[in-house]
Amino acid sequence: MKVLVVGAGGREHALAWRLAQSPRVQLVYVAPGNAGTGAHPNMQNVPVTDNAALIEFVRKEGIHFTVVGPEIPLASGIVDAFREAELKIFGPTKDAAQLETSKDFAKQFMQRHAIPTAKFQTFTDPLAAKAYITQKGAPIVVKADGLAAGKGVVVASDLDSAHAAVDSMFSGFAKGARVVVEEFLTGEEASFIVMVDGHHILPLATSQDHKRLSDGDAGPNTGGMGAYSPAPIVTPEVHARVMREIIVPTVHGMAADGIPFTGFLYAGLMIDASGNPKTLEFNCRMGDPETQPIMARLKSDLLQVFEHAVAGSLDAVELEWDRRTALCVVMAAKGYPDAPEMGAPISGIPSDTPDCVVFQAGTRLVNGKTVVSGGRVLGVTALADSVRMAQRRAYEAIGSIHFDGAQWRRDIGWRALNKRH
Secondary structure, three states: OOOEEOOOOOOHHHHHHHHHHOOOOOEEEEOOHHHHHHOOOOOEEOOOOOOOHHHHHHHOOOOOOOEEOOOOHHHHHHHHHHHHHOEEOOOOOOOHHHHHHHHHHHHHHHHOOOOOOOOOEEOOHHHHHHHHHHHHOOOOOOOOOOOOOOOOEEOOOOHHHHHHHHHHHHHHHHOOOOOOEEEEOOOOEEEEEEEOOOOEEOOOOOOEEOOEEEHHHHHEEEEOOOEEOOOOOOOHHHHHHHHHHHHHHHHHHHHOOOOEEEEEEEEEEEEEEOOEEEEEEEOOOOOOOHHHHHHHHHHOOOOHHHHHHHHHHHHOOOOEEEOOOOEEEEEEEEOOOOOOOOOOEEEOOOEEOEEEEEEEEEEEEEOOOOEEOOOOOEEEEEEEOHHHHHHHHHHHHHHOOOOOEOOOOOOOOHHOOOOOO
16 A cells, blocks of 8 residues: 655654554655655655645555645645545645634634633734734734744744834735734643544644753744653643643534634643643644654554544544653754755764654755755654653764754753653
8 A cells, every 4th residue: 555645854754654664555655755755665755746746646656545744735725636636635624724824813713712822912014013012011922924834933021022023024924914912821831733534533642842942942933843752741631621622622613614624733732830721823734843752652553543534533543652752852954943054964873773763854865865955854763761761862862963063952851851740
């Protein structure tokens, strides 16, 4: 059986890697893929990103089903195009993907369906946005309405930086730009990812991302510098509340609004000291780098899971997880996130072991050599009996890898290590 994963990052490498382990999978195509997916014996890169060309490829190769990794193909309507062509695909339609592609759509949706989130206002005029910010005071959060690759959010600690964020967002986007200004929430963040087939919901293992570039959560926001699973902050009680108060009302609300949701639904949560969860944002895909530790822990046959997902029978699936902790450290390019430098050769990537896998992201092959081709380059992912042991194992693997200007955090998992309960 042949399957297709759309995308080129670490998330797609991890999904393809887990799918390739299914006994019924002959080949996993990855479009366009990276150096890591290109080198795997059971994977093959497809240098195609256009929806019509992908449909043609899927028909020609007799692909069983397609899984969409990143947000840009979803925003372009890849799921709608595949369904029109009567091909099996897992992901949300363009309309449903507005939960991610428009911050304003998501906030209005949550308000309408009483889903807990931060108080907010949406603005099309920078002066009105600044007046509102001055009235509310700082800290305050400013978000660009459209897709911004995980970087369209500014948590401003003072009024000057909040006003500067408004200016930069209105000047950086096309005419008709919108900015969402919302209250600053305190607590601990967690990633809560589920699979949805339109009706049924299958929760995946919990995880926690590290958005800031530098140790101690300092520096600018990035697409994510590392993650681990499970997330201790999501206790069984918090898990039940998130399902009851956020995930189920979202899936039911989308259906009630005439936009049934299928695909991965990712709720970025802020959990306060009393265990109350609020929704910071929705993504309509698996997180990156959360996918890497989640896939490292998944023991179930992922092919079978996706077959149920596209058939609308996720209620028949029970997932089996490795009880250990998985921890992923992202190695990023020199200059990331502002101006990542491309082209540096990468050496010393260790071979996969049962306890450590290096998922590639911003890489490509040039004359048989793996070189840096994106901001986030590698996701070194280790499994062990504790967070500290998984951390040690991942950093040991990093010790053998080299490319000029490589940067990574030395404290991935620190919140879990600091837990006092």
